Amino acid sequence: MLCGPDFSDSEDSLFSDDCDYDNFKEKVKSCRYAPERPAAPLTDEQKRIRRLNDLFVAISAGNTVSVVEALNDELDVNADLRDGWTPILLCVSYGKLELALELVDRGADVRAARHGVTALMMACNCPDSTSPFEKTLAIAKLLTEKGADVNATDRKRMTALMFASNSGNLGAVRYILPLADRNAVDNQRWSALTWAVSSNRTEVVKFLLDEGFDPHLQDVRGQTPLDMAKNFNFEEILNLFPPDKEDVVYEVVDKNRCSFEDHFSRLDIDERPRFFLDVCDMLQATGCRSLVPLFYEKNVGLYEFLHMSDSDLKELGVALPFQRHRIRFGLFKFYKHPYHPKSIHRVAPGGRYSNLDVSIQLLSAVKQALAMDASLAYLMKSAHIEEMAEKDATRLRDTLKSIRIKIRGCELIAKRLVPKIDRWDRRAEPPDLITGESPSCRSRWWTKTAFVLSGACLILYLKTR
Template sequence: MMFRPAGYSDSDEDSNFGYDFVYSKPSEPKPKRSYSPPKVTENFDDVLYNAVNDGRLDEVKRVLERDNYFVTGCLRHGWPLLLLACGEAQFEIVRFLLEEKRVDVNQAWMLRTALMAACESSRDPVDVYKVAILLLEFGAVINCKDNYGMTPLMFAIKNGHTEVVKLIIDQASLEATDNEGFTALFHAVNNHRTEIVEMLLKAGAATDVINRRGFTPKQEAEFKGYLDIVNLFPAAEDAYDIPAKYLYYSNYKDISQGEGEEEMPGYSQEIGLLLFGMNSERHLKTFAKENFDLMRFLTLTDEKLKELGFILPFERKKILHGLLKFHQHDWKKGSLRKFPKDHKYDCFDIFEILCNHLKQLTIMQASLIYVDNMMSSTSIKFDPQYKPELVECFENVNQLDNTIAGLEEALGRIEAATKVKPVLLVDADSIPSVGKSWLTSAVKVLFLSGVVSLLVYRKLKH
């Protein structure tokens, strides 16, 4: 006979592990649930993604009518709808989004724009070209960079969209570099785009830029063995040393006179600083070769820049925009050289103040010439309410002119009075006739006095 371990019942029924005070209720049958299949919801992300890839505009419109979020929101595949349509070069979808949905043409995702997406597209170059034209018509920005420093021009070159390069090369910055130090010319060389390299060189792309590897575009072509591209580069130019007057002030004549004593100072040292502020410092050599001074530089026009060899409109616009901003600055008295009230002035201080005033007058004159060049006298129509102010302005100018004339006269008198002359030199021609007769009489008197004194001395001695 078998016995169960202590605490267990001999009965066949469950006793809840031997705890007599616990009783389990008999399990009730669970009600059966009716099965209903889950509702199938449409995945708009996938629908839109496939519709754009296939170029189905009607499907895109249907989804956007049901959920307007996707007009500007990102798909789970990554890009917003506009960038996806540009990347697939779907012209009709892009036009629908820009014209009817009013999507911003410069909408960016991770600094990537629609124009960049189009230039990076691997679709038919003809379709890419049509999309690029459409984006530019709606105001797409050409000179912008993504996270890697790539521009639309670089993307177009890298993917071989030659027609797009021709379309934007005039408005694109050829000096822009990516994070590796590559300009557009570097990308054309590295991707063996011979035709594009030729276009960039004709457009004036810099050939002396060095990337992070320490190579120039020509050296990159030589390293890769692209001899057809190597032969496109011009022969090495003779080294040109920029004159010192464009680099720094060396002596007092740089701020007081020009090459001649009667000429105005050129202030050529300021041109390099202005070009640096315009991101065009590499063009200093061009202006130095033409012997530009500050006055001539501040009054540049688009026609003059063309004559100097600035082919690309983008390069000219950078300089002209910088000049416009310069002349728009209000002149302030703080621009003049000042000293503390208790300062003891010496000749050098006065000289410095006068030279500073002369420089400010030169800049103001350049601004007036610039305004005169920008505004035709036949097109100027002053409001009658400004007539009293104009009359007062002319009166102030006349008063200033008279003051300057009086100052010039006073300086002439001071110079004549303080002109250094030899002390021991007696110029007989410069002595007046009255002075000559008086001098003759004085000599005679002194001579007679001497004779009389001599006779008296001898008499007394005797």
């Protein structure tokens, strides 16, 4: 049930009775002139808490004199100052080297930890803006020499080496690495290298890479330190990583994207077009994409690739037998499909024959002839000619020679067509994109003009009559 506003709190009702206000004034007066009561004496526990708080403040401020006085006053050097902070933990977290030396001499527990984070981890995690890395390195050495565990882990399984890498303390990383488990990873499978990359610590990343840390170690999300550097666009760190295999493959493929002129304009009479992109496609189809940089470095063209034997691949540098088997099996499947004339690019009857059609048809014809030539070379390698009849061997050699002559002919025709195509392109008048006019538009304009003039002349002629 809805109710209306309550008028009991209106201004009239609030100020209708002044007796409460008068009583309030009397109470204020009585409080103002009331004699101060003596403070109750502190209990021993309250005194102890106050002394611990004073020691907490003195350590945070780096007041060595006050700290020594408090410890001389029978305070426990390993006491819990506040929320699990012992004097040594608080001291090293601020990078107070002089206090650390004093506390360790007085028997401070160098293995102390707060929520699993040890004194050594806190010293390694101290930023340079709070205390110079030279001091925190000296503290790390002090704690380690006195028995601190360099391989201890916190609740997230982070180690002192990871904390040092994250903070960028290269000196601490250099000191701890020989003593620590270099293969340790935390709960998200981050190594010391991953932590250094995530915090953009270039010097630490370079040192860890030189020490052999794996840049391709995947975390629980499948991300590597290299992926992280790419995502955050840490260019200096990216330059430190070895070239990624996939990046090299893409670079090679992009470098070999060439035009019609690139295929033919600089070829000698005895050269064949490389058609390296087709080699990349076939390597991809056989599951050997990682070999693209090797074949590019060795300058392997399509012709050489199509008739490679196992010994050829081994000599090239394909060391793994399963990769050689994949390529050989792929070539075998390739030759199971015979050559067909429909593979050549054709133009429909009555269709317009452009320069692009000429280029495509020539490229296609040369590529098919090259594949046929390679197939014969493949057969020559696979078959033993001495076991053939002399007549068959002679016919095979003649066929091979004939196809090679055809390839040279196609190359010559291509070379002659290139300048002609260039002249045809220059002869065509380009459209005027600014005014929207083209040769055909201008011809239609003259047609319209002639039609209008003819009509005008006809009207004048009729009027004169």
